[in-house]
Amino acid sequence: MTTAGTSKQTRWHLKGQWFDICSCILPCGCTMAQPPTDGVCYGTLVYQIDEGYFGELDLSGLTVVTIGEIKSENLWDSSKPVEGIYDLIIDERADTDQRDALERLWTGQEGGWIANLVGLLGTVRQLEFAPIECRIEGDLARWSIDVPGRVSGAVDALSGPTTPPGQRVQTFNPPGSETGGSPATWGVPTKMELVDFGFLGEWTAKSSKHIPFDWSNE
Numbered sequence: 591m592t593t594a595g596t597s598k599q600t601r602w603h604l605k606g607q608w609f610d611i612c613s614c615i616l617p618c619g620c621t622m623a624q625p626p627t628d629g630v631c632y633g634t635l636v637y638q639i640d641e642g643y644f645g646e647l648d649l650s651g652l653t654v655v656t657i658g659e660i661k662s663e664n665l666w667d668s669s670k671p672v673e674g675i676y677d678l679i680i681d682e683r684a685d686t687d688q689r690d691a692l693e694r695l696w697t698g699q700e701g702g703w704i705a706n707l708v709g710l711l712g713t714v715r716q717l718e719f720a721p722i723e724c725r726i727e728g729d730l731a732r733w734s735i736d737v738p739g740r741v742s743g744a745v746d747a748l749s750g751p752t753t754p755p756g757q758r759v760q761t762f763n764p765p766g767s768e769t770g771g772s773p774a775t776w777g778v779p780t781k782m783e784l785v786d787f788g789f790l791g792e793w794t795a796k797s798s799k800h801i802p803f804d805w806s807n808e
Contacts, residue, residue, distance in 0.1 A: 599700050602691075603806035604642035604649065607726055608769045609733050609798060610635045611743045611779050616797035621774055623666045623766035630661045632793035634743055634782065635711075635768075636735045637696075637803070638724045644691035644700075652688065653722040654696055655679040655737060657790050658711050665710050666766050674712025677790060679737060682719045689719060702807040703770050715790075726800065730758050730775050733800055740785050745777035745798040769803035 612618055612633035614626050635656045642649035658676030665672060680692050697714055698705035723736040734744040748759040760773040767774060777798035784791030 599807055600645040600691075601806075601808055602642070602644040602695065602700060602702070603808065604639050604695075604704070605804045606640040606642065606802070607638045607800065608636065608771075608803050609726070609735075609745070609777075609800040610768070611735075611745060611782050611795045611798045613793040613795065614797050616748070616778065617761070617776055618797045618799060620660075620665050621761070621764050621766050621768065621799055621801075623664070623764075625664050626660070626662065627796075629663060630659065631665075632659050632790065633657070634735065634741060634784070634795075636724055636733075638726065644688075644695070647688055647691050649684075649688060649691065652681045652684050652692065653724045654681065654692055655722060655735065655741060656696070656708075656711060657741070657784060657787055659790055660710060660712065662710075672710055672712070674710060675715050675790070676708075676711040676713075677715050677787060678717045679722065679740070680717070680719050681722045683721075684719070693717065700807060703803070703805045706770075707768060729756070730800055733777065733798075734781075740787075742781060742783040743779065743795070744781040745779050748776040748778050764801075767801055769801045769805075771802045771804060773801070775800040 660674040662672040698708040726733040779795035782795035
């Protein structure tokens with residue numbers, strides 16, 4: 591793993607789409623700034639970078655995945671202890687410099703909102719580089735993640751008898767947005783398979799949400 595950060599941080603900006611598939615009942619209490627179900631949240635978190643740079647490096651089109659466990663009475667209450675651990679998967683399409691940049695970002699060494707989020711996720715257990723295929727339909731009807739032999743998850747947008755055709759169930763300005771962005775579009779997991787993650791992969795997927803992100807340290 592990359593060690594302590596340098597005294598002068600590199601300018602960076604990332605814009606894209608984030609979604610999770612997690613163990614909390616729908617809607618996930620974490621996004622609503624409420625306690626997670628049973629005081630613990632297991633989740634697969636997917637970060638698709640649509641546009642982004644780290645210094646002179648172009649990070650557009652790359653994807654990062656984390657699989658983790660967070661124990662807390664409320665993630666957003668600083669008076670409550672938070673204990674977390676996560677595995678980090680970085681897109682194998684990234685070259686050596688891009689991999690180093692993404693590792694620094696997703697271990698919180700370069701500041702910005704991402705440092706807040708991985709601070710909640712806790713300690714990195716292991717890092718790997720792998721092929722990642724992320725699909726997010728333009729109308730947010732479905733989203734999915736696939737890391738061959740390791741991760742396979744799929745989500746259908748939440749709907750019901752009173753949801754207008756083609757419309758999505760969304761929360762604007764959620765009080766606990768994991769990305770700091772809005773809106774949160776709610777979904778129902780149809781698949782979540784995790785292979786060889788030990789206890790981090792031994793949970794049942796119950797909810798999902800998609801939230802855009804726009805992060806920088808500028």
